[in-house]
Amino acid sequence: MGAQQVAERFAELYGAGPEGVWAAPGRVNLIGEHTDYNDGFVMPFALPHQAVAAVSRRDDGVLRLHSEDVEGGVVELRLDALAPQTDREWTAYPAGVVWALREAGHEVTGADVHLSSTVPTGAGLSSSAALEVVIALALNDLYDLGLQRWKLARLCQRAENVYVGAPTGIMDQTASACCEQGHALFLDTRDLSQQQIPFDLVAEGLRLLVVDTRVKHAHSGGEYGKRRAGCEKGAALLGVDALRDIPYDGLDAALARLGDEEEVIRLVRHVVTEDERVERTVALLRAGDTRAIGPVLTEGHASLRDDFRISCPELDLVVDTALAAGALGARMTGGGFGGSAIVLAEAADVDTLTKAVEEAFAAADFKTPRVFEAVPSAGARRLS
Numbered sequence: 452m453g454a455q456q457v458a459e460r461f462a463e464l465y466g467a468g469p470e471g472v473w474a475a476p477g478r479v480n481l482i483g484e485h486t487d488y489n490d491g492f493v494m495p496f497a498l499p500h501q502a503v504a505a506v507s508r509r510d511d512g513v514l515r516l517h518s519e520d521v522e523g524g525v526v527e528l529r530l531d532a533l534a535p536q537t538d539r540e541w542t543a544y545p546a547g548v549v550w551a552l553r554e555a556g557h558e559v560t561g562a563d564v565h566l567s568s569t570v571p572t573g574a575g576l577s578s579s580a581a582l583e584v585v586i587a588l589a590l591n592d593l594y595d596l597g598l599q600r601w602k603l604a605r606l607c608q609r610a611e612n613v614y615v616g617a618p619t620g621i622m623d624q625t626a627s628a629c630c631e632q633g634h635a636l637f638l639d640t641r642d643l644s645q646q647q648i649p650f651d652l653v654a655e656g657l658r659l660l661v662v663d664t665r666v667k668h669a670h671s672g673g674e675y676g677k678r679r680a681g682c683e684k685g686a687a688l689l690g691v692d693a694l695r696d697i698p699y700d701g702l703d704a705a706l707a708r709l710g711d712e713e714e715v716i717r718l719v720r721h722v723v724t725e726d727e728r729v730e731r732t733v734a735l736l737r738a739g740d741t742r743a744i745g746p747v748l749t750e751g752h753a754s755l756r757d758d759f760r761i762s763c764p765e766l767d768l769v770v771d772t773a774l775a776a777g778a779l780g781a782r783m784t785g786g787g788f789g790g791s792a793i794v795l796a797e798a799a800d801v802d803t804l805t806k807a808v809e810e811a812f813a814a815a816d817f818k819t820p821r822v823f824e825a826v827p828s829a830g831a832r833r834l835s
């Protein structure tokens with residue numbers, strides 16, 4: 452839905468037009484998976500799919516929320532009654548942002564919100580971060596809070612960690628808030644320093660496909676938290692603040708010190724090698740050698756599948772089929788346990804690859820996957 456339609460719907464719901472309309476995108480992560488809560492490197496880019504919010508202020512301590520994408524009417528919440536982990540519905544994401552802003556001391560006295568999103572949910576493409584960031588940006592503008600983008604991302608992460616109760620890192624919210632069109636975002640999650648890396652695949656005759664396996668994933672489920680806890684145990688055993696502090700050339704020595712902690716060894720190996728893969732990818736892109744990142748993406752998938760153990764048969768089938776059909780590289784993207792994979796391919800091979808993946812899914816009796824091209828798009832912004 453465009454800005455005007457969302458504004459018109461807002462007026463129907465609330466009796467007057469909104470003060471403004473904002474958008475925040477979902478993301479694909481090119482490389483750097485499960486590194487963000489280890490103070491490591493990530494490299495997402497924004498999708499054209501986005502959450503759009505029409506918003507007006509209120510001064511009576513009431514938050515009214517409505518979504519075009521969810522059945523049901525307007526949900527009305529009192530700001531002074533917002534409390535962490537009391538809401539299991541979609542409303543927890545926007546309400547959590549209001550809670551986090553207020554808890555951080557920002558004066559937000561209420562809002563009317565109408566939302567409409569094109570980011571597929573449960574597909575590992577950050578539909579929830581898009582919802583959080585679009586609300587944070589709207590309230591930042593309307594209440595003149597003056598918060599920088601990275602700070603908004605931090606508050607959205609707090610909403611997700613504390614209010615929603617999902618122990619995620621900072622990547623998705625920063626991607627939605629800070630990405631730029633035609634670029635991938637090289638983010639150091641330790642100090643949140645950022646570099647925009649030009650990533651114009653079309654100009655090079657390349658395409659990046661997203662294959663949504665339609666196997667739903669969720670972060671509040673236990674597996675994500677278990678991996679995070681395992682990484683923290685690894686850092687503690689090795690006497691470092693975070694696994695980011697284990698240098699790539701010191702990995703073998705570090706693993707040797709972990710003795711028979713087999714599971715921790717696998718987690719540590721993934722995180723340390725994944726940080727190196729991000730740095731390698733950045734170097735290749737800077738050198739203009741985009742095709743050469745393909746094998747790095749594929750290595751990342753093997754590490755997530757074999758060491759981090761968060762892939763699933765559908766994701767593995769995408770990767771294996773795409774590579775056999777001539778892709779330059781392929782990997783699962785996002786949190787894992789379902790969701791989406793990405794495939795880097797020559798433009799001329801896109802149709803063949805898509806058909807090969809669809810046929811392989813049909814033969815395996817999996818749900819029909821949704822395949823689309825990912826074009827590095829703009830981050831969050833005001834539309835009107």
Ligand code: GAF
Pocket residue numbers: 480483484485486487488619620621622623670785786787
């Ligand atoms: C999810 C989380 F939300 C991110 O913080 C990140 O950890 C990612 O999984 C894995 O890289 O998207």
